[in-house]
Amino acid sequence: MKKKQTDINNKKVFYLDEGETENPAVLLLHGVPESCLVWKDIIPAIVGNGYRAVAPDLPGFGQSEPFDEPSTWERFSQFVSEFKNKLYLGQLHLVVHDWGGLIGLNWACDHQEEVLSMIVSNSTISDEYTWHKLAQLWRTPGVGEEVMKQMSDPAQFEAGTRKSIPGIEDTVMKDFYQAFRTSESSKVILDLYRSGNLDTVKIYQDKLSELKIPISIIWGENDPYVPMEFAWKLKKQSIPHAQVSIIQNAGHFIQIEVPQAVNQLVLQHFQQFR
Template sequence: MQLTVNGQTIKYLLRGEGEPILFLHGNPDTSHLWSGMIALLEKQYLCIAPDLPGYGESEIAPDFDFSLSGQANFIDDFVKALKLDSPVHLVVHDVGAFFGLSWAVACSEQVRSITIFNTAYTRDYRWHKLGRIWRTPLLGELSLALMDERTFVGSIRRVAPKLPKNVITQSYQQLTKKTHKTMLKLYRAMNPSVFIGWDERFQRVARQTPVQVVWGSQDPYIERRIARTFGTEKITYLEDYSHWVPAEAPEQAAECLVSFLNDLD
């Protein structure tokens, strides 16, 4: 499926029927990250998973606004274009949280619940080593230019051995020059200071909207302590998994989501 959002063609997965769930992937992934979960959920829910701007098959405008308000505006425009009849259950991972949680702050009335997989949305987070490289001019461009498939697959399998190789390979195959440019612009826009104010506003959203965190404890990029920064005590730690829980353990991830949503009724 595809939609035109602010002149950009956005590709997305649309499966099932029922209450809508909006899935927002991270870096360097695409909507494919959610395929395993969606296969388990589509008989009960309407599952929507876009390729974010500049990722996968989605286009990105040259002047795309990577500020948190700009990312929130994009999600709002995308959701409006879907013409949904009810608020969505929001599910985010990694940099997908920059888009999704910012939208939840700006448009909380459109969000019925929030499920968060390994990410950070706080001024207190400091970028991991690879993130710091991508945030550095010239060094970031060089690192991506030198990243061949063997290096890419090997580096991820070392830190996430339970992540299926085909998922890693597909992510690499989607890493076009367009995606490289998007990654660098996004990471360089996300100084920890940009979250000042937004993180506090999200805490207020979390007091009014059901929020759960599902956390792969073996994550090498984001410290375990970050799981407790989202204003909820509903945290599930999956001790045997790493950063990509939705693809490493789709059955457990889907079970956590369904149990959470069932408790809302």
């Protein structure tokens, strides 16, 4: 599975694109600190079920170049449209994780006619959510920059990542590290975390209820960053018709930790379109 490359607004964007182009498109959006490789064990199952799977390195992550402007939540949502139009994807199914969820849910609310279904994993848009410890540090000016300096050390990043993401492969970890290499690259993450605010969250928490498409919510039972209770809050507060599935003995990065369990639930989701 090899990344392809395109240019959007004179910036290099790398992405995975597997399956026949005439098949229904599935767009997969990663979170932080990730790249499109978070999906590498999920994409074959999607393609094998008759779909085209497309997963970008979001700007500033993996190998994709960052925006010239601040890397805000709103800017990433705008990028989804730019990327989708560049690849002529048309109507699509959306699969999202972590910050890819906030970005994708935002985009889906504003482009409801373009989304056929959605799978949301370990991502909340609840105004009851409290930022986890590292996120709080990143959101604090000055403090976040100092934390990023420490995380730019490859050995420290590797140690922390292996603890947070059991079973991560070296190639995937190196791809995730790209956003932390320098103060300039890490600014993408700081911009993104600092752009999240309760007013915006509340707007989209309410707008999600307008989505009448099939939606599956998949969560790791032991997620330390977005606790399992937010899977049920997402259903209760915004998507009452969603199907919730909890994977036992799994954490936040379920696509890497327990890909077989994730694939089983992903295929169950897509079977309804047969």
